[in-house]
Amino acid sequence: MGSWLDETLTWGNALLFFLWGVILLAIVLGFVTYAIFFERKVIGWMQFRIGPNRVGPWGLLQSVADIAKLLMKEDTIPRKADRALFILAPALAYVPAFAVLAVIPYTQKLYFADINVGLLYYVALSGISTIAIVLGGWSSNNKYALLGGMRSAAQMISYEVPLVISVVGVIMMSGSLNLRTIADQQGDWFWQWNFLPQIIGFVVFVIAAVSELNRTPFDLPEAESELVAGYHVEYSGFRFAFFMLTEYVYVYAIAALTTVLFLGGWHAPFPFLDWVPGIIWFLLKFSFIVFFLFWIRATLPRIRIDQLMGLGWKVLLPVAILNVFLTAVYLELFVK
């Protein structure tokens, strides 16, 4: 698939690219619809509830109905809001969330773009969504939204840094920023995958990733018990749906990225299980990460903003840097 990118651009090629984009979008929308359903079911079961079970068989159409409702809602824009920015913000949040998916390799052969700096591309683009959140909070002309947006900016700065540094260890071990190469180089046995040799980096990465996603226990920008709904308090209808969509697409992206970077991508945990197609393994690992994110949402309380900053700068960042150092020492002594 990736080889098409090297060919000259013709009308036929452009149509193909467009088609693949639409297919990916359909997959992502399907994922988001059922991730929301799955989240509600999982959390429901953890809380001794049943969860949605009315719309369609086993409630499978609940999310579809919810989305349809959001799309048909009246589009309200506060009179004193900054109209242009208010309209721009949800779209601006969504575009990078979708764009980062281009570099995720699903199997050896199934991927969309094979970029040499894939990881850097991911990190650089995902930062843009935060600007959209600040923008949404600011343009709403609502004090709660403003506080939520500001929190989001502070949170992003504190967590983007440890997130990037925590993967430096992985980059050093594989010697590449290309996500396909990183996934490919992890060994055949599951203890050779990056999450064990890079256990410190892995833990820092997971914590920072949850924070990047603005999910519990780091859901400060939208902390509903303090800031009502945070940055999207004034949004309704499909604009609100776009913010929610962004959040779940990032769940998809982070789960896929964790799988590729630390959990061996499409590799089977044991070499004798190689006959199972790689995509199955990828999906299993991916689903586990998604489940993990929902699981902690049902379990943990929310952290406070100053504690969040302290954790980011005083704990995660030094630990991530230590991990880089340890990896360098290991590579120097044993590998070279």
Added chain:
Amino acid sequence: MIRTEELLLNVGPQHPSTHGVFRIIVKLDGEVITEATPVMGYLHRGTEKLAEDLNYTQIIPYTDRMDYVSAMTTNYVLCHGVEKMMGLEVPERAEFMRLIVMELQRIASHLVWWGTYLLDIGAMSPFLFAFRDREIIINLFNELCGARLTYNYMRVGGVKWDAPVGWIDKVREFIPYMESKLDEYHRLVSGNEIFLARIRGVGAYDAQTAIDYGLSGANLRSTGVDWDLRKAKPYSIYNRFEFDVPLGKNGDCYDRYLIRLEEIRQSLRILKQAVEQFPSSGDVMGKVPRVIRPPAGELYVGIESPRGEIGVHIVSKGKAEPYRLKFRRPSFVNLQILPKLLVGETMTNLITILGGIDIVVGEVDC
């Protein structure tokens, strides 16, 4: 030209964490509060004034609606005051029924507090666990008097309904269940690092401050002051039972949290003894004159509600209606310390501290 200014933020009356229609106007410097002004009265119904035109039995449903999370204790304080004024004897079985429902109510009330407090802090599941267990108590009350929230159960001189067949056994079964669930709650929440970081040392004050502000209940006991009206000025038949009054040391939200959970355990202890000693027969309504006319005079009685000292001051001129009725509502009095506690705290701690005080807005506004 860059300038900074304080942000005037209106928290409430419609805000998910003010537990009803309560409002605080805060001035924020960044996220730090420089000034906080509570505004109350959105739920004011003039209970005390209305009571002047009603006879005593008619006032009881109004007390249900004051502290609607703990209606049984509010019921009791009025009946107890009138009984004391008239020198009425309450039958043994009625006293036991009252005590059992009041202690069950204390557990239910603390469960509501526990669940909503953790919801304030951002943990979602404990809320549902708490309400699942509270449901059992609510069903017991429903079986007893047909209501789930506003019971209108007590009367001057006794209680309205006797326990149905098998009801006491259900209470007996509930005790070990709740004990095991309480341990589960401690395992789930009390040791959680994030939770501890959020509430330890937050909203702390010392014993003298607490007394100066007239605090009562867990808010007072968290500073180490041993003051529980069930022990200090025993009413009903509390002096027959063994139980401890849990005390705190630091006066912070964490101590208040532990005290409330420990009070559930102590209530279960009282219940265990009460169902054992429960008289097998007897009346639940004493000999009460057809029209209740307390002799002319004044009287104040206070009892220990889940939120603190709830009291009633009755001024009677010898008529069927009170001349003046005044309730001392613990939520209202405890709230006084809020503006003092909030200065210098962050927006997040506002919710933690307000939740820690445990107010019921129906009682604040009365």
